[in-house]
Amino acid sequence: MHSEIYLDANATSPILPAAREAAQAALSDTFGNPSSSHGAGLRARALLDDARERARRVIQAGNGRLLFTSGATEGIQTAVLSALCAVRARRAAGLPCGDLLVYGATEHKAVPESLAHWNALLGTGLTLQALPVDGDGRHRLDVLRELMPRTALLCTMAANNETGVVSDLGGIADVLEACGSGALWLVDCVQALGKLPLALERTRIDYAPFSGHKLYAPKGVGMLYVREGAPYTPLICGGGQEAGQRSGTENMAGIAALGAVLRALEEGGTFKTTAQLAAARAPGDGAARRLPDLVFNAPFEHALPTTLNFSVPGMSGKALLDLFDAANLRVSAGSACSAGQAAPSHVLVAMGLPAWRCANAVRLSFGPLADDAFIDAACARIAHCGRALGAAPPPAQCATVDPVVPETGQGSVTALDRDELACFLDRHPGALLLDVREACEHAAGGAQLAGRATRNLPLSRLADEGEWLRDETRPLVFFCRSGKRSAQAARLALAFGQRRVWHLAGGLALLG
Structure with missing residues (x-):
């Protein structure tokens, strides 16, 4: 994984x-420089001309x-x-x-x-x-x-x-x-x-x-x-x-x-043919259907076999993207999600699809270089995400927590980058590392920081942990996929009385 x-x-x-x-x-x-008339320029010109002629033949430019x-x-x-x-x-x-x-x-x-x-x-x-x-x-x-x-x-x-x-x-x-x-x-x-x-x-x-x-x-x-x-x-x-x-x-x-x-x-011989690409879509279709009640947003008979666009009832596109990202599966949300507000896809809106599908679509796309081993691995990972949803269903809505931060001097949030994290953990070996991703994300792919064990405490449940947050004496380091939710969690810890907390800027995405 x-x-x-x-x-x-x-x-x-x-x-x-x-x-x-x-x-x-x-x-x-x-x-x-291909415009130069000396030998080096002429060699560059030959390369340029060769690429152009290949392009003309490939697209049949006449x-x-x-x-x-x-x-x-x-x-x-x-x-x-x-x-x-x-x-x-x-x-x-x-x-x-x-x-x-x-x-x-x-x-x-x-x-x-x-x-x-x-x-x-x-x-x-x-x-x-x-x-x-x-x-x-x-x-x-x-x-x-x-x-x-x-x-x-x-x-x-x-x-x-x-x-x-x-x-x-x-x-x-x-x-x-x-x-x-x-x-x-x-x-x-x-x-x-x-x-x-x-x-x-x-x-x-x-x-x-x-x-x-x-x-x-x-x-x-x-x-x-x-x-x-x-x-x-x-x-x-x-x-x-x-x-x-x-x-x-x-x-x-x-x-x-x-x-x-x-x-x-x-x-030829490097990329899959159109027929081979069509055959490659079938296992992807089957794996994606492991996600509960999934609905595809475009008919297969009129779509490239390299693209799957779908929505899942009850799940935001952002939540789905986070789930896939937790499994190290890189996909795109079919719509933007800013501050918990999904902007519907103008493409799906133009198709007249229901609002929930337009706002929560996810796109999986691969290129004609994808071989059978890649397709099989991707399908296995998608199926794993489906099982993670079954084991730990997500909250109905995107978690959004934006507490009132105490006045200056009452506490502070410090952002740690990738390099600063290792130094911080050396200085604070007892620090508590809190993964604020949702439970289904954690089920899709757990995380360690610098080889250290972490505790999963979803942001959507963090507000219920006020007493614990207030009494905890160890340094608290929050992290998530991108750094956005961990910053929210750190501010919430401040609001509950912690004097100083840390979060991983950029999140797991920047750790490679």
């Missing part, structure tokens, strides 16, 4: 070993543009800027142009934010219009047909980052063709690379951004496909790199690493 199992690949992925080696080689050996970027957000910004500059030019020339910027209601926030930003900055005065989705999370094509005559730019995604729902891109293309629309089309392909077949040259798609760190390349590198003939305006101007399409000296280490991932995709 001490080894970490990472199931948050839709957020970011680990680095492919070959990609790490390629990046290191670019930093140490092929470090020249005669379209393929430029390297810092990631998908830059690609989205560039595409939106290009489209809106074209709209403004058409209007200035008196040519017909739609007045709507249509985007899928479940898009990543980078899309509507970019649309609003450039629409205001360029003064195009278009209206942003969300395209609704149905209960399965797929775009309402009937509504799209109504909107297309007025649409200047359409933005959709190939697959959703929260639910894994795969868009009906063929159906969308049919609507555009049937309407005879001249609208430009941006498709966020971040979650598609390595998981869905891509043949962009045979599609109606005008812009397709990608991000390397979602598929085993480092953060800070991505690419943008632009269909041949689609309008293009550089987001970054300067020295004319990337054939004048994106200035700034290229991130050669990142591009080399992305090139290694593209090589693995092109040659």
